Amino acid sequence: MGVGGYLLLPWRFLVVLSLRLLFLLPTGVPVRSGDATFPKAMDNVTVRQGESATLRCTVDARVTRVAWLNRSTILYAGNDKWSIDPRVVIVANTKTQYSIMIQDVDVYDEGPYTCSVQTDNHPKTSRVHLIVQVPPQIMNISSDITVNEGSSVTLLCLAIGRPEPTVTWRHLSVKEGQGFVSEDEYLEISGITRDQSGEYECSALNDVAAPDVRKVKITVNYPPYISNAKNTGVSLGQKGILRCEASAVPLAEFQWFKEETRLATGLDGVRIENKGRMSTLTFFNVSEKDYGNYTCVATNKLGITNASITLYGPGAVIDGVSSASRALACLWLLGTLFVHFFIKF
Ligand SMILES: *[C@@H]1O[C@H](CO)[C@@H](O)[C@H](O)[C@H]1NC(C)=O
Ligand SMILES: *[C@@H]1O[C@H](CO)[C@@H](O)[C@H](O)[C@H]1NC(C)=O
Ligand SMILES: *[C@@H]1O[C@H](CO)[C@@H](O)[C@H](O)[C@H]1NC(C)=O
Ligand SMILES: *[C@@H]1O[C@H](CO)[C@@H](O)[C@H](O)[C@H]1NC(C)=O
Ligand SMILES: *[C@@H]1O[C@H](CO)[C@@H](O)[C@H](O)[C@H]1NC(C)=O
Ligand SMILES: *[C@@H]1O[C@H](CO)[C@@H](O)[C@H](O)[C@H]1NC(C)=O
Numbered sequence: 001m002g003v004g005g006y007l008l009l010p011w012r013f014l015v016v017l018s019l020r021l022l023f024l025l026p027t028g029v030p031v032r033s034g035d036a037t038f039p040k041a042m043d044n045v046t047v048r049q050g051e052s053a054t055l056r057c058t059v060d061a062r063v064t065r066v067a068w069l070n071r072s073t074i075l076y077a078g079n080d081k082w083s084i085d086p087r088v089v090i091v092a093n094t095k096t097q098y099s100i101m102i103q104d105v106d107v108y109d110e111g112p113y114t115c116s117v118q119t120d121n122h123p124k125t126s127r128v129h130l131i132v133q134v135p136p137q138i139m140n141i142s143s144d145i146t147v148n149e150g151s152s153v154t155l156l157c158l159a160i161g162r163p164e165p166t167v168t169w170r171h172l173s174v175k176e177g178q179g180f181v182s183e184d185e186y187l188e189i190s191g192i193t194r195d196q197s198g199e200y201e202c203s204a205l206n207d208v209a210a211p212d213v214r215k216v217k218i219t220v221n222y223p224p225y226i227s228n229a230k231n232t233g234v235s236l237g238q239k240g241i242l243r244c245e246a247s248a249v250p251l252a253e254f255q256w257f258k259e260e261t262r263l264a265t266g267l268d269g270v271r272i273e274n275k276g277r278m279s280t281l282t283f284f285n286v287s288e289k290d291y292g293n294y295t296c297v298a299t300n301k302l303g304i305t306n307a308s309i310t311l312y313g314p315g316a317v318i319d320g321v322s323s324a325s326r327a328l329a330c331l332w333l334l335g336t337l338f339v340h341f342f343i344k345f
Helices: 005-008 010-024 319-344
Strands: 043-047 053-058 062-071 073-077 088-094 097-102 111-119 123-142 145-148 152-161 165-173 178-184 185-190 198-205 212-228 240-249 253-258 268-277 278-283 292-300 301-312
Touching: 043 053, 043 111, 053 062, 053 111, 053 123, 073 088, 111 278, 123 198, 123 212, 145 152, 152 165, 152 198, 152 212, 212 292, 212 301, 240 253, 240 292, 240 301, 253 268, 253 278, 278 292
Parallel strands: 043 123, 145 212
Antiparallel strands: 053 097, 062 073, 062 111, 088 097, 111 123, 123 152, 152 185, 165 178, 165 198, 198 212, 212 240, 240 278, 253 292, 268 278, 292 301
């Protein structure tokens, strides 16, 4: 690189100027850089924000003057500190090494630093880039949100870091590996469904440190849907239970009717219990008048639905129960035979 190259860039021009002032160079002597053998500064220095960076320059006995510069500003010339920054300290000025340290490095310290030496009246420079890394950190993320099914949702996750972190969104309720929903700071869902409710994880990743991870919960409201309401058979004088299960967000409230009459705990020997998605109607002692059709009504703020459930007595054919008792009878028979077998022998 020739003199012209330096003149094009103002700061380099200033480096030349300040070096000339420092070493009282005759004008017209070019400052060479990139000398393959000497002076030798290290490769680029990479440190994390807050750490210390040591800038080393290898010298030898022929060297008469040394300096470290930040861009065009002299930090140290020999043992003399020119910088007013208390974070800059000298760590070595020997026959073989000239090194300074920058403590508590911040992002604005990033850039080129120049080691400048004078040997036999020839100035030489060597450049090292200080690279400052910052672990990923999520600065701003959407709060948990509740929406009605069908609406549109946008989640935001803003992260800082150096290098710039990659931000991804993952739906945690979905199986591992299939959950990536956005490779972007924004997660947009239009016409959200109940299956898309749950936790979403924003992850900000760069290669400096472990990713920063935060979670946002989306609650999707939807009207009740009765998923389980089975007809039930009970003998006279027994305890009978009718079950009605409804999925809904928010959770459904339940009511039980027989024909037009609303049932309530304590009336007619029944008890109604609601627990989460399930409502049960219990008959303590089933009598003839209890047999018949019941209606379970499930309501939340988005809608209402109902299902009819029959309480029936013996004589009605129920596959489940009869096959279960047949199996029991069979087991009992086998057990009896077994016992007889051992008593005999
Ligand atoms: C040092 O960093 C600068 C600026 O980032 C880059 O242009 C240069 O290639 C790097 N040199 C080495 C040896 O990594
Ligand atoms: C290096 O120069 C930059 C730009 O002028 C400045 O912000 C930074 O504080 C300097 N760092 C040191 C260690 O001198
Ligand atoms: C986060 O981002 C939102 C939307 O851009 C903005 O309204 C809010 O002020 C930000 N909060 C913080 C703490 O930066
Ligand atoms: C159930 O009701 C019948 C008729 O009302 C009565 O005879 C019987 O004792 C009751 N059984 C129980 C356990 O309360
Ligand atoms: C009960 O409901 C079933 C079907 O839902 C119907 O066939 C039957 O006639 C109803 N019985 C009464 C007594 O209403
Ligand atoms: C059950 O739902 C049907 C139709 O959705 C409606 O006609 C009926 O009145 C409802 N019954 C009760 C008891 O709410």
